[in-house]
Amino acid sequence: MIEIDAVERRYDGVAVLSEVTLSLPKGGLTAIIGPNGAGKSTLLSVMGRLQKPDAGRVTLQGLELSRASGREVAKKLALLRQDNHTAARLTVRDLVGFGRYPHSRGNPGPEDHAQVTRALATLGLEPLADRFLDQLSGGQRQRAHIAMVLAQDTDCILLDEPLNNLDISHAVRIITLVRDAARQMGKTVVVVLHDINMAAAHCDRIVVMKGGRVLRHGTPAELMQAEFLSEVYETPITVHELAGRLVAVY
């Protein structure tokens, strides 16, 4: 589904991604974890063709990103960035409506309206639908941006720290939501998470990054090892089994 082949990315000569090679099959929820500055956001924006890699390439469903038309990719892949600032004066409904642009090109039909309504409902945004974005709390705004990504209705969804600013109830709702989308609707979902336990409990695969490289890629059971995690985060971490789950304690 997504093939990342020897991708490199440098800022001012400093490598931020080096030789990143990853293959993510269709369907399933993949978490990317790793310390700050590991290159997670950079990798996601290269995967979402917001940045061009300095070397290597990314293919999506056999489509090479650097060659494909932007619109073609936008129908297959949606991306939530880590910080979403919009200067334009928009209501929540307006923003979510933009998710339909790749399909409707600014001329929405009944199907587009239905998708927007569904995305608003899924994120519990109906009461806020006609508020302007600058009248929302950080978490509410985050949910509005997630709803926009869902409205885009793509096979592949990339979310950079989607649980930022969210309370426990919304965080659990959203991670469950994307997990169900991955398992039941066959979507390929990649999320950057900071909460290792959230990743272990809900994701099918975990990619661990540090210093611009992928250290390991495997199932939660394979990667939830005290020694390995302590090394990655340079912090003492122990792993325990609790209520049938592997839980990292730090």
Place this chain on the structure above:
Amino acid sequence: MSPEIRNRQIAWRMALLVVLALAAAAAFMLLQARGSWDFLLPFRGRKLAALAVVAVAVALSTVVFQTVTQNRILTPSIMGFDALYVLIQTGMVFGLGAGRVSTLDPRLMFGLELAAMILFALLLFRWMFGPRARNLHLLMLVGIVLGTLFRSISGFLQRIIDPDSFTVLQDRLFASFNSVDPSLLTLSALLVAGLALVIWRLVPELDVLALGREAAIGLGVPQERLVHGLLVLVTVLVALSTALVGPVTFLGLLVANLAYLLMPTGRHAVLLPASALIALITLIGGQTLLERVLHYDTALAVVVEFAGGLVFILLVIRGVAR
């Protein structure tokens, strides 16, 4: 506020703007009509058309520029664009000499100036709004410095130029709201109408571009190509309006920000016509008021610049430029 109420509010305000613009045009044509209509009608009609062309060009170019560059305070004029146009005009006359210039077809001349201007403008933009975002205050400063630089070079060239060339140049440069250059009016009107149509067809893309570079790419808009294309349109619009009435620094800022203030929406289908109507009202209404009612002859540019300048200072103080 429910979307129905908001849409109704927008519709009412737009209707009000249309009525005011029509009233201003009617007043401009009809007030104090002394003398024969055979003379007055074409005379005033031409002037009205020129004001309308300038209003639309300035309003559209400013709103599009601000959307593309993601800010509400920089405008093409503040970035020194119309000063650049004056410099190119001066440079042409200086380089080619008055004899050659006065025999050239003004439209050909205009085409040459436009080509030079687009080239320079795109280079400037590439540096200013390239992949690495630059600080808005720095850009503002650079724009003001560049504008002054362009004006000083123009002034210097005008001083050392031979008297014949200067006379030719003076004819072109001292266009103002009161002495519109008639040779370019039809061409400008057609061009502005054509460009307005192109911009109108790009309204959905402009809405997406307003979300920012990354969001626009994410939604599949060919961001880079579109931004460059739109900047070329903006450049042509600025050149057209400057050719007709000379540089006006703050008009665009004034009308664009009034449109944002008046219309509670980010949709360009609303913002573009609203800003154009506000510009029409400002220019035509202002000209009527000053010329026909108060009998000040050269004051429109001064008044518009004063009001626009106040808005600029207000925006800077209120921290819109973050």
